[in-house]
Amino acid sequence: MSSEQAHLRSVVSDYLDRVQLPASLSASRQSELVAEIKQQLVAHNAVIVAHYYTDPLIQALAEQTGGVVADSLEMARFGSQHPASTLIVAGVKFMGETAKILTPNKRVLMPTLEATCSLDIGCPEQEFADFCDQHPDRTVVVYANTSAAVKARADWVVTSSIAVDVVDHLDSLGEKILWAPDKYLGSYVAKQTGADMLLWQGSCIVHEEFKARGIEELRAVYPEAAVLVHPESPQAVVDLADVAGSTSQLIAAARELPQQQLIVATDQGIFFKMQQAVPDKQLIIAPTGGSGATCRSCASCPWMAMNGLDNLLTALTTGSGEITVDEQTAHLARRSLGRMLEFNRR
Structure with a gap:
């Protein structure tokens, strides 16, 4: 490992030690929060712009309330074109900054400003x-x-x-x-x-953990499966892909490929929308570190996981998590x- 890689891992580890993930919620509390958020979205003329990697609860709520679940390009485009005066960006901080840059006249809020990216x-x-x-x-x-x-x-x-x-x-x-x-x-x-x-x-830190050996072993179990890989993964993993592409491109490929089993090497948050696209296909998460893995990501971005119903509601009601970018x-x-x-x- 180079000194630069060691430094980055140290910085990332420090971030992960400091952050707090949203607490687990009972089904009744989830329902209460969803109802409150829906009311507040109307009251504040707001819309939710969510990334594919956020919690399925957040993705479902965005869809139910006229928002969008998308990759970062479509998130930026949707937010700039939507008539809402407030954008709730459920994702990581650079997505909120992009929304603010492209729509400086709108208020841009995030459930937490601690959600960043390695x-x-x-x-x-x-x-x-x-x-x-x-x-x-x-x-x-x-x-x-x-x-x-x-x-x-x-x-x-x-x-x-x-x-x-x-x-x-x-x-x-x-x-x-x-x-x-x-x-x-x-x-x-x-x-x-x-x-x-x-x-x-x-x-x-998520995509770097996918291993070619793990995918090869999984493919031996599912020999008819197609392998879908995000190109943020190591080259050896990309070389095994039937399709390599962005989140939106992988969802499109899932629709178009004839295979009924799909091994997916990206953040498992994508399964919410991918399963909607191909309800009759079997989606299999690609392994990261194999048995005994010690990765902090394991196919799930820890910062995306910081977006929860509770802090989303807090942002709406108090205006916390507002994004600003100097002119x-x-x-x-x-x-x-x-x-x-x-x-x-x-």
Whole structure:
């Protein structure tokens, strides 16, 4: 393990030791909270924008109340187009920042501002700026899983659903790429496009735990199953995939593939929407560390798990968890995000 990887793991471990996950709730308390939240959403002209990796209770509530469950690109687009004056972003902090940057006239609340991302943590603003300054000849492309400040330093922001297309476009123009922060997704994009890419060495603590050996062993048990993998996973895992893609692309693949059994290597929160898409298929979570695993993620993001019904209601009723982004940062980040949205429209 490199010194950079050791440092990131230390920082992540410190975060995980400090955070508190929402307490388990009885069925009656869940029903009470859902009813209260529905009333408060109407009272505050608010809508829930939830990520696929959040608790199924949150995802179901978003759908029931006219919100959306989506990947980060669709979350950003939905929030900017919805008439609600308040957005409740159930996800991690960079998603709330993106919503605020794209809709500065709206109030953006999150159930907790402690919900972050190892990719964001592992790409500090000043260190990244120094890295960019060392390579001024490269076009800076950053993954959406970064802070507003890092997005402000970038030329382009991409999500996993359009990363290959954007980099392929830039490569066709003869541009060399500086990519951050996920090294595995960056390697996947470089392999798909053949582009000249210099990679920041970040990783997702959830997807990094998937093991090729574990998937091979599981495939031996389910020989007819297709393997669906998010490209934030290590290359050896991606190499085993029948389909590699973003959360929305994996759900689409689940619909389109003929196989009735699907081994899924991404956060297990995706099963809520994937099972809706393919109710007659068997979904099998890919193993992470195998028997005796000691990972802190185990196919479930600990920060996504911090979004609960109780703190969502608190945010609505008290205005806690409000996202703010200073105007200079927002102005610069809006430029790189705008390129992403315009590219996607085209």
